[in-house]
Amino acid sequence: MADLLPPISIVRPPVIEIGAGSLAKVGSFAAARGGTTLVVADAFNAGRVDRLGLAGPVVVFGTVKPEPDIPNLEQLVALADRVRPSVVIGFGGGSAMDLAKLAVVLTGSGLDVRGIAGVGKAPERSAALVQVPTTAGTGSEAGIRALVTDPATRNKVAVESRSMLADLAVLDPELTFSVPPAVTAATGVDALAHCVEAFTSRRAHPLIDVYALEGIRLVGRFLKRAVTDGDDVAARTGLAVASLYGGFCLGPVNTTAGHAVSYPLGTRHGIPHGLANALIFPHVLAFNAPAVPEKTALVLEALGVPDGKSVFDGAYRFCERLGIDMRLSAAGVPADDLDAMAAEAHAIRRLLDFNPRDIGKDEIRALYQAAY
Structure with missing residues (x-):
């Protein structure tokens, strides 16, 4: 039976919206869940959060680094611990989306990212997760992995967990213009x-x-x-x-x-x-x-x-x-x-x-x- 295909596990966000104008889906998703929305973004995208069409309380973490490290993640988690969002939105490139993934599993857990490194070690998420890429490269919106740099070792810390799978991914090409x-x-x-x-x-x-x-x-x-x-x-x-x-x-x-x-x-x-x-x-x-x-x-x-x-x-x-x-x-x-x-x-x-x-x-x- 050597010709049998190897086992494989396929995991996808349950809803993926693609196309010009699809960004409008984000606001309605967040509104249906109520509570506070936390947007995770780099400085540029933090300046255009209004395009997400969010109503209700919105908190923006707008200091995602191009190559995020553990201190950058810790700043985000400290903010999330205070506001306890019902929805977290990764708004930017892979760095913002990876930090958003980690935020939904670390918030309220008391855990450190090093302690959940590897496969299947992350706890259940604390909030719904929406991913909105503004570049076309990482594909982070589709997956269950996230990486941050450990400044002590200068190596990437990789976390993989189905708890980090987006509930909604929105690919609006107009954001990449x-x-x-x-x-x-x-x-x-x-x-x-x-x-x-x-x-x-x-x-x-x-x-x-x-x-x-x-x-x-x-x-x-x-x-x-x-x-x-x-x-x-x-x-x-x-x-x-x-x-x-x-x-x-x-x-x-x-x-x-x-x-x-x-x-x-x-x-x-x-x-x-x-x-x-x-x-x-x-x-x-x-x-x-x-x-x-x-x-x-x-x-x-x-x-x-x-x-x-x-x-x-x-x-x-x-x-x-x-x-x-x-x-x-x-x-x-x-x-x-x-x-x-x-x-x-x-x-x-x-x-x-x-x-x-x-x-x-x-x-x-x-x-x-x-x-x-």
């Missing part, structure tokens, strides 16, 4: 990386491959259009769906070496997560290609890479055409930190153990050097 071209490009490659890494993972599953490959195609079709014209509603909608599909890939399969190698760029040097993934993407895709040649060919085809291009050149050129400076040095990474970064990335076994090709610390170091 204001995203600058550079951020559109970087977050779009993050969505791409989620799909590609799940598609080529040792844990890849045919059911998830369907989402992964279509997500890659959507990025290939629409990302350059959205970078060129931020008001292209069709392109923005296509990227929102690609990001959602990337989120679908994260739960049952997850990412591999691309994310492991990119994490130290954020935790050690503050490089935004999407950009970190873009800088690493062509290098890891090319490294893994010998282990998964057929799937790699499908990735290049989905991205519109011309026949005859090498894997690295095709992927690199795809990112470069988006206006991304693909050098680690340009992003401010110091050359004398590559060894420490390689050691840190190599220790992220929860991802590297499922990479399609074994990768050692020296090989990670070589990838950083090539990207420098």
Whole structure:
């Protein structure tokens, strides 16, 4: 029975609203539950909370960091402990949505995020959860994982629990019109990386491959259009769906070496997560290609890479055409930190153990050097 598919668990938000104007669903959802609504947002989105159409008491936590750490989360939980919201809304990119997830399980619990790290350790949620992404990259609205950085170790603390599944996810492409071209490009490659890494993972599953490959195609079709014209509603909608599909890939399969190698760029040097993934993407895709040649060919085809291009050149050129400076040095990474970064990335076994090709610390170091 070796041809049997491996067991898989699929978890999705019960309601996902997609399309221009769908933001109106948020206010009615919150109103039906009454009580106080807590909005978790970065500084920019905190300034446009009125677009959510909320009635009744509203409290805004508007200081989500681009790469949130445990102190940032603790500030949010302290606020939530005081106001005891009935609804929590993650309003922003993956950072805001991840903190919103953690807030609904930590509020009133007396627990620390380190104590619930891992799978299935979080308590039941204290409030309803709504996720409203304002970028198209992380797919965090779709899943049950959240990550924050531990400043003591400079590593990501990962929590996975069905208690963090959104009751409602709203993907309104009009919210992404204001995203600058550079951020559109970087977050779009993050969505791409989620799909590609799940598609080529040792844990890849045919059911998830369907989402992964279509997500890659959507990025290939629409990302350059959205970078060129931020008001292209069709392109923005296509990227929102690609990001959602990337989120679908994260739960049952997850990412591999691309994310492991990119994490130290954020935790050690503050490089935004999407950009970190873009800088690493062509290098890891090319490294893994010998282990998964057929799937790699499908990735290049989905991205519109011309026949005859090498894997690295095709992927690199795809990112470069988006206006991304693909050098680690340009992003401010110091050359004398590559060894420490390689050691840190190599220790992220929860991802590297499922990479399609074994990768050692020296090989990670070589990838950083090539990207420098």
